[in-house]
Amino acid sequence: MPDIQSKKSSDIAVDNEPSRRERKKKETRAKLIDAIYHLTATQGLESVTIRDVATEADIGLGSFYSYFDSKEALLDEAIVEIMFKSGELIDATVIDFDDPVYKVATAFTMFEKIVRNDPIFGWFLIKVQDYRPELGATMTERLKRDVEQGIEKGVFDVPDLDVALRMIGVSVYAFHRDRLLDIAKPEDIPHHVHMLLRAIGTDDEKARLVARDVWKKQLD
DSSP: OOOHHHHHHHHHHHHHHHHHHHHHHHHHHHHHHHHHHHHHHHHOGGGOOHHHHHHHHTSOHHHHTTTOSSHHHHHHHHHHHHHHHHHHHHHHHHTTOOOHHHHHHHHHHHHHHHHHHOHHHHHHHHHHHTTOGGGGHHHHHHHHHHHHHHHHTTSOOOSOHHHHHHHHHHHHHHHHHHHHTTOSOGGGHHHHHHHHHHHTTOOHHHHHHHHHHHHHHHHO
8 A cells, every 4th residue: 555644745845846946036036135235335336246246145156147137137126126115114104194295294204214224225225326317216106196196185286296206306315315424414304304395385384384293203
């Protein structure tokens, strides 16, 4: 009589093999993304080589090409993944806000908080901005969605939303660079958020009050 128990164990081992391989591939891919993320933030994109990435990820140089065709392809994936996660975190915080002004102001201050708490993230954004100007596309689309909701409610008044969003994008990255360099101080945050709210047509008094209120809540 066949050994039924042994046969079942063997079948299970074979059946589980693909999932183990997939898990290993995902782990290696994650290591590569983490490696390019940290190396770009600390060294700058231009000086980072594929060998550097492979060493940082603790994989063989030849194995790199089993996952990505180039350093740039890896970086593109890292950008999309990291910005998506940040956007999801912010969305989870502001999803139940009814007031568009508070929603947008909180998103701005949340983003600043993420940068402040994770300087590697902040420097990654700064270092790749020239390489990928569309870096903030994920965040921009989320902001555009929230501003458009405010426009529908008559809260925001923006003659040209796309121009306003581009101006805000430049201002946000410049401000975060100054924060990372300790040029801009914490007390500058509500003033910056006030100006960002004004850029999308928020009433001046409300923009000022909301910016201060949201900043104080972030400090709590």
